[in-house]
Amino acid sequence: MFKYFIYCVFIVSTCHADLLSQKENKGATLKPLSVCCDIPELGDPKFLAKCSNPKLPGPCNDVQCVFEESGFLTDRNTLNKEAYKAHLRKWEEDNKGWTVAVDKAIADCVDNEPRQHLDVPCKAYDVFTCTGIAMLKKCPEAAWKC
Template sequence: MRKFFWIIIVFVSGVKTDLLNQDRSKGATLKPISACCDIPELGDEKPLSECSNPKLPGPCNDVHCVFEKSGFLVDKNTLNKDAYRQHLRKWVENHKDWSDAIERAITDCVDKDLRQYLDYPCRAYDVFTCTGIAMLKKCPKDAWKC
């Protein structure tokens, strides 16, 4: 009986260890690829805070607010390219691994006028979404988490 008891303990311990190891391993995922790259916050604290209380509804209002308060817009539909470019280049000084991504964002999103095609035009959203996509395309290996 004792021998049977020890066999059960060893078997249960082995199964438990195997299950714990499976939980820790990374398997396949169907998450949006954007969830796999840990892009640091691009915005400055003050405009982010000012546009958060309360958080504005809709896909554009909060991004537009941050862009406006950061000086990235000349008017509702015009990007202040110099201001946004300067912000990105200043940001990368503290995030050196992201220099290729920032240059890609400047080339793809600042130097070109792209539309992301929401149901209504939103220049801030167009630029911000493009920036995120450009940074995702050049995500540094250390920021990749999937």
């Protein structure tokens, strides 16, 4: 999962640079929508660093580590809903304009039981991916880059 995260950061960075060069010409694009919404970092840098050094193997372990370190899980397969909601609300306070996106993330990803169908069952991945999709769906116009 961390490889996927790094890959996404690379793609977003690359596409962001490409988008900046195309500001005058906003032509059609087939880039993934995820590059179009500039979602601020959702994780605590301290936990992101701890779970990145060394890089944990497997498709889920890095996200699982961040969720465990952040207190978002009560056990490997159970979301600590109150802790994750509180984190999203605090994030919203620090990132003005994202209220609708945070509300959607809470409704879709906390109040429901999302399943993203990773080959390996992983509650952290399910919730994290769901959150990203919800944020993308309700991306504020000010953060929209395409």
